[in-house]
Every structure is written in structure tokens, then in C-alpha cells.
Amino acid sequence: MKSTGTTWAARKKASPQRCTPGRHYTEGREGIMAGTSVTRRSFVSVAVVAAGLGLAACGGTQSQSAQSTSSATTDTTSAAEARTLTVFAAASLTESLTEAGGLFKTANDGVDISFDFDSSGTLKKQIQEGADCDAFISAGQKQMNQLDAQAASGNDEGLDCIDHATRFDILENKVTLCVPDGNPKAVQNFDDMASKLQAHDVLLCMGNSDVPVGQYTQRILAYYNLDETELANAGCITYGSNVKEVSSQIFEATVDCGVIYKTDATSASLTMVDEATEEMCGRVVYPAAATKAAPEPDLAKSFLDFLKTKDASDCFEKVGFTPLAEA
Numbered sequence: 001m002k003s004t005g006t007t008w009a010a011r012k013k014a015s016p017q018r019c020t021p022g023r024h025y026t027e028g029r030e031g032i033m034a035g036t037s038v039t040r041r042s043f044v045s046v047a048v049v050a051a052g053l054g055l056a057a058c059g060g061t062q063s064q065s066a067q068s069t070s071s072a073t074t075d076t077t078s079a080a081e082a083r084t085l086t087v088f089a090a091a092s093l094t095e096s097l098t099e100a101g102g103l104f105k106t107a108n109d110g111v112d113i114s115f116d117f118d119s120s121g122t123l124k125k126q127i128q129e130g131a132d133c134d135a136f137i138s139a140g141q142k143q144m145n146q147l148d149a150q151a152a153s154g155n156d157e158g159l160d161c162i163d164h165a166t167r168f169d170i171l172e173n174k175v176t177l178c179v180p181d182g183n184p185k186a187v188q189n190f191d192d193m194a195s196k197l198q199a200h201d202v203l204l205c206m207g208n209s210d211v212p213v214g215q216y217t218q219r220i221l222a223y224y225n226l227d228e229t230e231l232a233n234a235g236c237i238t239y240g241s242n243v244k245e246v247s248s249q250i251f252e253a254t255v256d257c258g259v260i261y262k263t264d265a266t267s268a269s270l271t272m273v274d275e276a277t278e279e280m281c282g283r284v285v286y287p288a289a290a291t292k293a294a295p296e297p298d299l300a301k302s303f304l305d306f307l308k309t310k311d312a313s314d315c316f317e318k319v320g321f322t323p324l325a326e327a
Contacts, residue, residue, distance in 0.1 A: 019161035090139035121210030142214035180253035
């Protein structure tokens with residue numbers, strides 16, 4: 001099982017198309033002998049010599065040839081049976097989904113899982129541009145709706161990348177305010193954070209605007225009537241491209257506080273000083289679905305079904321998620 005959060009650049013197609021599976025090309029055999037000349041006489045001479053050598057080593061060669069053929073057949077059969085499931089998932093799922101994926105792999109011989117963990121906005125863009133992806137788990141409904149032609153709202157670009165029949169809400173998370181060790185600015189809660197931001201007396205780290213955790217943070221700032229642009233220009237806000245980057249800045253104490261998910265705070269053993277209410281930022285619900293261009297559609301559906309089981313739920317609950325689906 002591979003976790004490949006940075007493999008997209010290597011797989012990106014030269015001419016990306018929307019929601020289409022990746023293309024694979026096989027080079028032809030024509031032209032292999034171009035420029036090579038073999039006369040009849042030289043061919044016969046070479047053939048005679050080769051035949052003589054073959055007779056001299058006949059006994060051992062036949063046995064070795066049989067073994068090589070058997071080995072090649074076995075390798076080919078194994079390669080044909082091996083299947084790789086490609087899962088795009090929000091960065092906040094890195095630890096728990098990797099563990100759940102290991103359980104799925106153990107229960108399914110011949111299956112490997114390739115995970116791409118990144119911001120949901122980045123993954124959404126890769127899917128619409130044709131990246132090979134079997135299943136997508138977003139940290140917000142917005143990115144899933146943008147790819148789902150049958151979504152009740154939010155499909156403004158007309159993209160049709162999601163198999164709507166497989167879509168379901170899998171998990172709920174919480175948005176938290178975290179501080180570095182020692183809490184140097186003595187930030188007590190969201191109310192205190194807002195007061196200190198107004199006084200330009202604290203440095204906050206939040207996710208970019210295309211990242212779900214950043215969008216939840218924007219709602220919190222709006223709840224307190226804070227002007228994000230003004231605060232950023234005043235040097236009171238810094239950004240991370242995904243929730244893991246925000247967590248890192250808090251852990252390294254390069255900021256005074258940061259807004260991340262409860263699960264990331266738990267995984268990184270960060271100090272949580274407050275938890276946002278639904279009134280402040282809404283519910284944090286993670287949808288999951290197979291893609292319409294999935295190279296392994298049946299495997300994707302089996303994996304999504306597995307994520308509803310108790311074994312998978314235990315992996316999610318361990319870091320603070322609330323499972324929403326049951327098998």
C-alpha cells in the first residue's frame with residue numbers, strides 16, 4: 001500500500017480532459033529491424049553454428065528453459081491478478097484512512113491501495129482534469145458537489161465525474177482552535193482569538209480559501225465580523241495549502257494559533273483550546289463516492305462499503321471522527 005500525496009505531477013496528462021480516465025499508450029514493434037541487413041549465406045552460417053552450440057549444451061538448456069518459462073508464466077499470472085485501488089482523500093484522513101486501508105488490503109489478497117492525500121480543492125481539480133482515481137473522499141460537500149452532476153446544488157461547472165449512486169456521508173469532524181506548546185500568546189478560546197486579532201496582537205494560521213478547513217475558518221471570521229483581507233494585509237494571518245501545513249505551523253510555533261480539525265489536533269498531539277459550534281461554521285461532514293471514470297469501479301465500491309464497517313469505524317473514531325454510515 002502506497003501513500004503518494006505528491007504523485008500528481010508525474011501522472012498529469014499532457015492534454016488533460018475533464019473527468020476522463022487516463023490514457024496509456026503502447027509503442028509498436030514496426031521499425032525494430034530498420035537498417036539491419038542479413039544475407040542468406042551469413043544467415044545459414046550463423047544458423048549452423050548456433051545449432052552446434054545448442055546440441056552441445058542440450059541437456060541443461062532444456063531444463064533451464066522450462067524453468068524460465070514456468071517462472072515467467074507465474075510472474076505474468078501474478079501481475080495479471082494484482083489490482084491497485086487509487087483513492088483521493090482529504091489530508092485530514094491521512095492517519096485513519098491509511099490504517100483502514102491496511103485492513104482492507106489484508107482482507108483482499110492481490111489488492112494494493114495507492115492513496116493521494118491533499119486538500120479537497122486540489123484533488124477535485126485533479127479529478128476533473130482526468131487523473132486516475134477510483135474513489136474520492138472530501139472534507140466538505142462543496143468539492144464533491146462541484147464534481148457531481150446530480151448534486152442538489154453547487155455543480156456550477158457542469159462537471160459529471162461522480163457516480164452519484166455510490167455517494168454517501170461517511171464522517172463528521174469538528175473545527176478546533178489550537179496553540180503551540182506553552183501558548184505564548186495565552187489564547188484562551190475563539191472569543192479571545194477574535195479580540196486579539198482585532199488588536200493585531202496575534203498571528204493566526206488558516207487554510208487557503210480553496211481548502212475546506214480554510215472555508216470553515218472564513219465562516220468563523222465572518223461570525224466575529226472580522227475582515228480577513230485587512231488582517232492578512234496587517235500581517236495577522238498566514239496560510240497553509242492544506243490542514244497538515246496549518247498543523248505544522250502550529251506545532252513548530254511559527255504562529256500563535258491556528259484553526260484545524262479535531263482529528264488533526266489529536267493525531268499531532270496539539271493543544272486544543274476551543275471547539276467551534278455549528279452556529280459558527282456549520283457542520284463538518286465528509287462525503288465519499290466512486291468516480292465515473294474509475295479504473296477499478298467494483299473494487300472502489302467494495303472499499304467504500306468496507307469503510308462503513310465497525311473495523312473501519314474504529315480507525316476513524318480513534319482520532320476523533322464521528323462515523324455517519326453503517327454497513
